[in-house]
Amino acid sequence: MLFLNKDNFQRDVFLGLLVWLILIxxxxxxxxxxxxxxxxxxxxxxxxxxxxxxxxxxxxxxAFGHAAFFASGAYTLGLFLQSDFVSxxxxxxxxxxxxxxxxxxxxxxxxxxxxxxxxKDIYFSFLTLAFQMLIYSIILALVNITGGDQGxxxxxxxxxxxxxxxxxxFDFYAFTIFISIITIVILRQIIxxxxxxxxxxxxxxxxxxAALGFSNQKHKLIAFIIAGSIAGLAGSLQALLDVGAxxxxxxxxxxxxxxxxxxxxxxxxxxxxxxxxxxxxxxxxFVTANTRYYGLVLGLVILxxxxxLKKGLLDWILIKFNRK
Amino acid sequence: MLKLDKLSKSFGGILATDDVSLExxxxxxxxxxGPNGAGKTTLFNLITGKIxxxxxxxxxxxxxITNLTESEITHLGVARAFQITNIxxxxxxxxxxxxxxxxxxxxLNNMWNRFKTxxxxxxxxxxxxxxxxxKSYDTISSELSxxxxxxxxxxxxxxxxxxxxxxxxxxxxxGPEERWKMIDRIQKLWxxxxxxxxxxxxxxxxxxxxxxxxxxxxxxSIIAEGTPKEIKNxxxxxxxxxxxxxx
Ligand SMILES: Nc1ncnc2c1ncn2[C@@H]1O[C@H](COP(=O)(O)OP(=O)(O)O)[C@@H](O)[C@H]1O
Ligand SMILES: [Mg+2]
Numbered sequence: 001m002l003f004l005n006k007d008n009f010q011r012d013v014f015l016g017l018l019v020w021l022i023l024i025x026x027x028x029x030x031x032x033x034x035x036x037x038x039x040x041x042x043x044x045x046x047x048x049x050x051x052x053x054x055x056x057x058x059x060x061x062x063a064f065g066h067a068a069f070f071a072s073g074a075y076t077l078g079l080f081l082q083s084d085f086v087s088x089x090x091x092x093x094x095x096x097x098x099x100x101x102x103x104x105x106x107x108x109x110x111x112x113x114x115x116x117x118x119x120k121d122i123y124f125s126f127l128t129l130a131f132q133m134l135i136y137s138i139i140l141a142l143v144n145i146t147g148g149d150q151g152x153x154x155x156x157x158x159x160x161x162x163x164x165x166x167x168x169x170f171d172f173y174a175f176t177i178f179i180s181i182i183t184i185v186i187l188r189q190i191i192x193x194x195x196x197x198x199x200x201x202x203x204x205x206x207x208x209x210a211a212l213g214f215s216n217q218k219h220k221l222i223a224f225i226i227a228g229s230i231a232g233l234a235g236s237l238q239a240l241l242d243v244g245a246x247x248x249x250x251x252x253x254x255x256x257x258x259x260x261x262x263x264x265x266x267x268x269x270x271x272x273x274x275x276x277x278x279x280x281x282x283x284x285x286f287v288t289a290n291t292r293y294y295g296l297v298l299g300l301v302i303l304x305x306x307x308x309l310k311k312g313l314l315d316w317i318l319i320k321f322n323r324k
Numbered sequence: 325m326l327k328l329d330k331l332s333k334s335f336g337g338i339l340a341t342d343d344v345s346l347e348x349x350x351x352x353x354x355x356x357x358g359p360n361g362a363g364k365t366t367l368f369n370l371i372t373g374k375i376x377x378x379x380x381x382x383x384x385x386x387x388x389i390t391n392l393t394e395s396e397i398t399h400l401g402v403a404r405a406f407q408i409t410n411i412x413x414x415x416x417x418x419x420x421x422x423x424x425x426x427x428x429x430x431x432l433n434n435m436w437n438r439f440k441t442x443x444x445x446x447x448x449x450x451x452x453x454x455x456x457x458x459k460s461y462d463t464i465s466s467e468l469s470x471x472x473x474x475x476x477x478x479x480x481x482x483x484x485x486x487x488x489x490x491x492x493x494x495x496x497x498x499g500p501e502e503r504w505k506m507i508d509r510i511q512k513l514w515x516x517x518x519x520x521x522x523x524x525x526x527x528x529x530x531x532x533x534x535x536x537x538x539x540x541x542x543x544x545s546i547i548a549e550g551t552p553k554e555i556k557n558x559x560x561x562x563x564x565x566x567x568x569x570x571x
Contacts, residue, residue, distance in 0.1 A: 189435065192440065193437060194432050195435045196435075198426075200414065201412055205410065211394060212424050
């Protein structure tokens with residue numbers, strides 16, 4: 001197992017598949033659907049948070065409007081699966097719908113990103129928020145297509161493909177985790193590539209790169225598009241899970257969720273946001289079962305992390321671990 | 325090698341660069357001196373395209389680089405280190421140099437390789453050695469000593485294999501001993517790489533000892549230029565700068 005020491009793509013693929021198999025065994029060892037539900041959601045929301053952390057952790061740009069892409073992915077998938085295409089070419093409609101969800105979110109991110117990345121700091125943050133609220137308003141306004149504030153009405157079919165029937169809980173569980181892990185492995189490759197170090201360079205000092213013959217803007221835009229596309233993928237998985245799409249997914253409070261996860265799990269470790277999603281979901285599950293004051297508890301926990309650890313949990317653990 | 329033709333730049337009412345012309349010979353080492361606020365850094369900013377010119381033209385060899393972007397000018401062979409160190413705080417020395425090397429060859433768009441094991445590693449080691457940063461190769465930039473941070477700033481410029489290297493007060497904030505060490509290193513670099521060097525320096529002993537050619541800047545314009553000997557004996561310089569209370 002020598003190759004496990006080397007941080008490379010093959011190792012990540014291997015580890016990813018290993019985790020996937022373990023989680024599949026987990027499914028049978030713990031047959032409680034509640035637990036399966038939490039794990040699925042952790043991956044979906046984790047993907048969402050990790051995509052945002054490309055911008056926050058690696059590029060140093062705090063985007064407040066990331067849910068725009070989550071929602072565009074969800075609505076694209078839902079609308080596509082409600083279309084006639086499904087009855088004509090049923091068997092491939094889910095993969096096609098997910099690809100489209102990623103593509104549409106990517107294109108939306110290109111348009112929004114091209115404008116937002118021109119601004120810095122808080123101006124960038126506010127502009128992303130403004131665009132997200134625009135998307136939210138559009139979803140509400142197009143009642144005939146999106147169902148307005150009711151959300152996408154009437155559900156949609158989930159035709160089986162390649163022997164996978166997402167109507168079955170196990171298939172959905174295995175599929176969602178598989179897609180998430182593959183995406184995370186690809187994201188890891190991007191973050192650890194020269195491109196990924198270009199992001200860190202801009203984050204550290206946005207003045208200097210020009211004097212190295214490097215243009216920040218193109219790099220930032222590509223990162224923004226990747227982040228938006230992955231958020232769109234997460235949204236499409238969420239839509240498949242809920243067999244619908246809701247305007248709240250494009251509301252500003254939905255953008256705050258991945259921010260909380262990043263704060264909880266840590267922005268300086270690759271898997272920090274995923275751990276944040278786990279904490280977030282567990283809190284959500286326990287607290288909502290026992291009290292109505294979910295927001296209060298979440299707020300207090302985040303305060304503990306920010307004031308107590310001064311960083312996310314995984315960041316904190318990794319620093320402790322390295323300093324031994 | 326580098327030719328400036330009647331450059332002017334004003335900020336509001338202040339004429340920071342006033343009709344400056346000069347020509348650096350290939351493989352020469354040159355110094356700019358002048359009191360604070362004389363417009364030395366502004367001159368570097370104009371040459372590198374960091375700020376735009378009001379008037380004048382700039383050439384590298386025969387190529388007119390007037391009004392090109394900072395990034396384009398860098399790719400044409402002009403690199404600089406900054407008066408206030410301008411590095412990447414969370415990156416190690418090694419990673420900083422690698423990023424600079426990759427930027428030069430448009431390699432930062434690459435998503436397929438791993439940065440850590442990139443073949444550029446060998447070149448980075450050479451640059452580190454050249455800059456005297458071998459010992460702190462794996463240190464995070466923000467944890468370097470001030471002197472090493474200045475060296476790293478220069479190393480980033482060296483990674484670009486420039487034809488013209490501009491050094492803005494490479495010895496700023498250093499004690500006398502450290503200064504001479506820095507200048508020694510710069511001189512060695514210059515001899516090894518055959519770059520054309522232009523540096524800004526306040527220490528007269530260093531300037532007279534190191535530069536082949538000196539430009540004296542005051543209130544944006546060049547009041548004297550020549551060899552160390554010529555400058556030492558220049559009346560204008562003695563009056564305005566050397567003799568009269570040093571600023
Ligand atoms: N970006 C700028 N905006 C306005 N004024 C500037 C700017 N840069 C330099 N100046 C002014 O130009 C003059 C020359 O500055 P500078 O080139 O930094 O001098 P030096 O490097 O010789 O100390 C100073 O009066 C300074 O205040
Ligand atoms: Mg200066």
